[in-house]
Amino acid sequence: MSARPAPDLRLYLVTDAAQCASRGRTVLETVTAAVDAGVTFVQLRAKDAEGGAFLQEVLDVCAAVGDRVPVIVNDRVDVFLAARDLGAHVAGVHVGQRDLPASVVRRLIGDDAFLGLSASTPEEIAAAEAEGACDHLGIGTVRATATKTDAPTGLGTDGVAALAARTDLPAVAIGGITAHDLPALAAGGLAGAAVVSAICLAEDPAAATRTLRAAWNEGARA
């Protein structure tokens, strides 16, 4: 796995097209503003999109972001493979426990791509570490949220930090996170915080990104 440099996961944006649309913005506009303002990692998620539309979104975002920050694809390994086949600078895939198994996904995407895996229990974290397929974990939910209806109820910042302490894999907290939670997560040993609505639903995604980065730095300095 030495082919992959460790990514900067500190402020990790997960997209939600409906939330962006409710603010009158496309996913592309939201991601571009957020990356310009300091987001360090982007996961494109489009659970309800058809493959062709999702592929086009991945191509458009990758073209706009270039190599400034990694852009990865949620769930649809085939969309990742298609985007890479078409020359896009797409960095990897994130899968959940109900998606394709991480060990298989690793073989399909190769050793140069990032692979993130959602985990929310000690058993899932131990299994991910034993399997050795993924590069980092998404641990949550921090707070109960309407974004992912299959996620468990909130673990709180302390609960997520305690789970993250069980593994040497870099871990990103996810689920209902606001700027208010970031100092505790940064101080608690997380590699980063993944946000959805804190940026996608923000009136000004760039300003929201700057606020989130400052809140993270507050905890990282502590």
Add this chain to the structure above:
Amino acid sequence: MSARPAPDLRLYLVTDAAQCASRGRTVLETVTAAVDAGVTFVQLRAKDAEGGAFLQEVLDVCAAVGDRVPVIVNDRVDVFLAARDLGAHVAGVHVGQRDLPASVVRRLIGDDAFLGLSASTPEEIAAAEAEGACDHLGIGTVRATATKTDAPTGLGTDGVAALAARTDLPAVAIGGITAHDLPALAAGGLAGAAVVSAICLAEDPAAATRTLRAAWNEGARA
């Protein structure tokens, strides 16, 4: 593309888990009964399933069907690749116009796999033929149906046969087809008929399959 033998598309089953469940059967039970009774080709479709569950269904069906008839995967090229990676005897993929582009899918699945493509207009058929990526077409809808909400309204057996006559690619009619339609489709030059509810919603899928095969033969002899 010489790596692929021409498949027998005469009676082509497309699965619908909800329809099977409404008759108290799993997809696996339905497919097994239908293949035993004479279905010649199977497409597993699970638009709402998560990747892990769909992969398991593909593995289970492929194990049960073996090499008796080809089993292909709707839309999820990654599920096909994962099943093949795990050693399943899975034969290919079927994509629609809104899924990943057929030319890209062909590169991802290789030259040994079948690739079917949905087409419902002269323009889509001409584009598929010009692209040269797919092996056969699914042309429809024959009759308006509730199975595919994005499909156009019914073309009738004559309309589908007229579209099929525009291409040298083998074409399967799809959409609301019952045994009543099969003689006209077989006589009209179609390579086969794809059915969903005629088998998945049947009280007895084996008996329904035998009836459908007999109806096809009636038109093929004419």
